[in-house]
Amino acid sequence: METYFLKNDDLVKFYEHLAEDYDLYVPVREKSPVKRDECTCRASLPTDDYFLKKFSQVKKEDIVFNDYRAVEPTRAFFTHYKEEACEYFEDAGAKEKRERPVALCGIKNCDLFSLKVQDFVFLGGSEADPLYKSRREAALIIASDCPHFKEACFCRAFDINPYPTEAFDFNLSPLNNGYLLDIATQKAKLIAVSLKNLLVPATLGQISGRGAKRESVNMRMDEHLTQYKIPKKETLQDIVLSGYNSGIWQEEMRTCVECNACVFMCDTCHCFLLSDTSSSGSVKRLRLWDGCLLKNFTKVAGGANALKMRYMRLRNRYLKKFDFFVSNLGYQACCGCGRCIEVCPGKIDIRRILRKLYESR
Amino acid sequence: MKKNIYQPLKAVIEEIIEETPAIKTFRLKPEGGFKFATGQFIEMTVPGVGEAPFTPSSDPGISEKLDLTIMNVGEVTAKLHSLRPGEVVGIRGPYGKGYPLDKFKGKDILIVGGGVGLAPLRSLLFSLFATISNYNKVVLRYGSRSPKDIVYKNLIPEWAKRDKVDVLVSVDIGDSGWQGNVGLVTTILGDAPVDFTNTLGIVCGPPIMMKFVTLKLLDLGIKPADIYLSMEKSMSCGLGKCGHCRIGKYYACKDGPVFTYEQLKDIHDIWD
Numbered sequence: 354m355e356t357y358f359l360k361n362d363d364l365v366k367f368y369e370h371l372a373e374d375y376d377l378y379v380p381v382r383e384k385s386p387v388k389r390d391e392c393t394c395r396a397s398l399p400t401d402d403y404f405l406k407k408f409s410q411v412k413k414e415d416i417v418f419n420d421y422r423a424v425e426p427t428r429a430f431f432t433h434y435k436e437e438a439c440e441y442f443e444d445a446g447a448k449e450k451r452e453r454p455v456a457l458c459g460i461k462n463c464d465l466f467s468l469k470v471q472d473f474v475f476l477g478g479s480e481a482d483p484l485y486k487s488r489r490e491a492a493l494i495i496a497s498d499c500p501h502f503k504e505a506c507f508c509r510a511f512d513i514n515p516y517p518t519e520a521f522d523f524n525l526s527p528l529n530n531g532y533l534l535d536i537a538t539q540k541a542k543l544i545a546v547s548l549k550n551l552l553v554p555a556t557l558g559q560i561s562g563r564g565a566k567r568e569s570v571n572m573r574m575d576e577h578l579t580q581y582k583i584p585k586k587e588t589l590q591d592i593v594l595s596g597y598n599s600g601i602w603q604e605e606m607r608t609c610v611e612c613n614a615c616v617f618m619c620d621t622c623h624c625f626l627l628s629d630t631s632s633s634g635s636v637k638r639l640r641l642w643d644g645c646l647l648k649n650f651t652k653v654a655g656g657a658n659a660l661k662m663r664y665m666r667l668r669n670r671y672l673k674k675f676d677f678f679v680s681n682l683g684y685q686a687c688c689g690c691g692r693c694i695e696v697c698p699g700k701i702d703i704r705r706i707l708r709k710l711y712e713s714r
Numbered sequence: 715m716k717k718n719i720y721q722p723l724k725a726v727i728e729e730i731i732e733e734t735p736a737i738k739t740f741r742l743k744p745e746g747g748f749k750f751a752t753g754q755f756i757e758m759t760v761p762g763v764g765e766a767p768f769t770p771s772s773d774p775g776i777s778e779k780l781d782l783t784i785m786n787v788g789e790v791t792a793k794l795h796s797l798r799p800g801e802v803v804g805i806r807g808p809y810g811k812g813y814p815l816d817k818f819k820g821k822d823i824l825i826v827g828g829g830v831g832l833a834p835l836r837s838l839l840f841s842l843f844a845t846i847s848n849y850n851k852v853v854l855r856y857g858s859r860s861p862k863d864i865v866y867k868n869l870i871p872e873w874a875k876r877d878k879v880d881v882l883v884s885v886d887i888g889d890s891g892w893q894g895n896v897g898l899v900t901t902i903l904g905d906a907p908v909d910f911t912n913t914l915g916i917v918c919g920p921p922i923m924m925k926f927v928t929l930k931l932l933d934l935g936i937k938p939a940d941i942y943l944s945m946e947k948s949m950s951c952g953l954g955k956c957g958h959c960r961i962g963k964y965y966a967c968k969d970g971p972v973f974t975y976e977q978l979k980d981i982h983d984i985w986d
Contacts, residue, residue: 439718474957479809479954480953483719597982624956625950626958627764628764629761629762631761631762636762638721643950650948650958651948651958653947653948654766654788654789654791657921
């Protein structure tokens, strides 16, 4: 991996260059009416949100460096909420749709962890999903460090650091009046060739400066997370299995309004439903995001439903994340991004549930 | 053009056999033929309506024709039951793991079916008949709600006449013309002419029936690793991606639909 220094003023030039070949998405800030989350650990935590928006559609002055992950899950760029999986019984030669590849800026380490889960599902299994595969292979990932974190962030509880060290093409780490730019892949190297005027090899001092900043955010987050007593990742499978008959699932679902927002905002969730429609002579198969907290998720023809109660569905979600994936992939399908915590109108908090399950063993 | 994994192949309905008032066997002619191993399943498309998973009931040795025995229970199957010969449906697959016939050699095979659950077992029976010298005997025990609900009424007596094959049917509720056994299928397992120390149990039927048959087979001395269950779950993609058919650490579509009880016995609520 090569590391360079890129000045603040040159970041937009870097983006402009990427936008020539990609549908480039960049972070913009959405101000929150709440200025700071005062945490019991006395840390003062930011509350603004970031969205990834199309570079060509935002004002240059609105583009920011996102201090932590964006609101929407990264997976939404690779499998869309509702999209055509295929047409069928077309007599004429089937049309192949070409999409412009995406370049995603502001992807954080939690998002990269989640993409590994998505890759396992959509590139693995019996056969790879062709649409996901083509998007994923063509995409350019411009990751970045998190100099701050939100109240809901808990990546460090699962030993995921708030800064990426792999699984990206580029990584930006803010430092003084610019950024350290890691160039990790051949694809990124080729792009960097035409940017060489903007890039200066990073000095050892800059690299160690970045190390100190990273260590500082680690320490701050660890201090923040102390209050939640989140169980270690090595115990997750055991606690969800041993807690199968626990009353915690019912207790925690009392405030659930079945909106399924936790599932749709989750970056590791992947479930979908194939649904057919016909209009004006053509029949299409749609792939729609589905979620295991929706009451008909496991309903079969005839009406039988293995997950008929809400608490069963919550338990199922945890078994999927912390048992199924640990058995099949080797690690949990939770990256600690905290999106499910922020979005839940019932204040259902995965950190609290895991701790309660752990303590009730 | 790259293959789209969600796209079905065309298949023409050649013949429809009415098995019971609610169950029909659809004999399809898939465009370009279709190969599967017994126990594997397919996703069947009713164009514009949707897909549903079924395990073929025909002989896997025949690739030009594909039989699917289907009960009218939901949206897709209701539409399917209204179709006529000559109309076109779609098929996708085959998916999952079928019956491991190589492990059946030298064994007594006790097949227990319930209701329309005899459909996948019919395909298995055809496979076993084709290689009958590999097995000590094949015993079929089939339970149906009533005489009119029995599927393959003409085939079952034919099977009973075969060498090394023993067949017994029981109904939950008899009628005036019924002279066979009355009672749940679990009541006709203990007398099965097999050596339970060398027997494989193959079970397919409604979940409640599979549960009690499994318990009975365990009682009779069959080991959990020798009981094969055909697990039915909501399956949308068939490819281990859509997430609907999880059973513990498995997906029914990819790791099943045939599982041994040994694989499932420590998983909670498998019969729900």
